[in-house]
Amino acid sequence: MADLDFDEERILITPSILFIDYINMQHNDYLKKNFKNLTHRDFTYLANIFYHQNISQRELAELLYVSESNVTQIIKRLEKNGLIERHPDEKNKSRKIINLTDEGKLVIFSLMKTVFEWEGEFFKDYSPEEAELFKKMLYEYYKKAIDYVHSE
Numbered sequence: 710m711a712d713l714d715f716d717e718e719r720i721l722i723t724p725s726i727l728f729i730d731y732i733n734m735q736h737n738d739y740l741k742k743n744f745k746n747l748t749h750r751d752f753t754y755l756a757n758i759f760y761h762q763n764i765s766q767r768e769l770a771e772l773l774y775v776s777e778s779n780v781t782q783i784i785k786r787l788e789k790n791g792l793i794e795r796h797p798d799e800k801n802k803s804r805k806i807i808n809l810t811d812e813g814k815l816v817i818f819s820l821m822k823t824v825f826e827w828e829g830e831f832f833k834d835y836s837p838e839e840a841e842l843f844k845k846m847l848y849e850y851y852k853k854a855i856d857y858v859h860s861e
Contacts, residue, residue, distance in 0.1 A: 743823055754783055755817045758807055766805050
């Protein structure tokens with residue numbers, strides 16, 4: 710395995726987003742080992758459908774900053790696997806509403822449990838306050854990234 714032990718100088722000159730990418734790649738590998746048919750992208754979609762019940766495909770695309778065709782492609786696969794269901798909005802038949810199926814709810818609960826256990830390994834050497842601060846800082850980083858990209 711490649712040596713990722715950076716000295717302090719290298720840590721300070723490495724863009725933060727690169728570390729986030731490294732974490733994301735490891736998260737993807739971890740999910741592949743524990744959930745053979747799911748990717749980190751599936752986790753992102755399922756989690757957002759769980760957090761935003763009765764979301765439309767268009768709203769999901771806007772939320773994830775991806776194209777509607779990208780959402781459609783992934784949603785079709787998740788639907789085929791029995792994890793989500795789509796149905797027309799009663800008020801606007803052209804609008805498709807997405808919800809988790811019972812199987813999808815079981816999967817997202819299992820995924821969340823596994824991901825929190827995975828995260829717990831990282832945070833075990835930190836106080837709860839430090840872990841909370843780290844999450845809040847990541848969230849702020851994310852919000853600022855959105856503001857920066859979409860203000861231009």
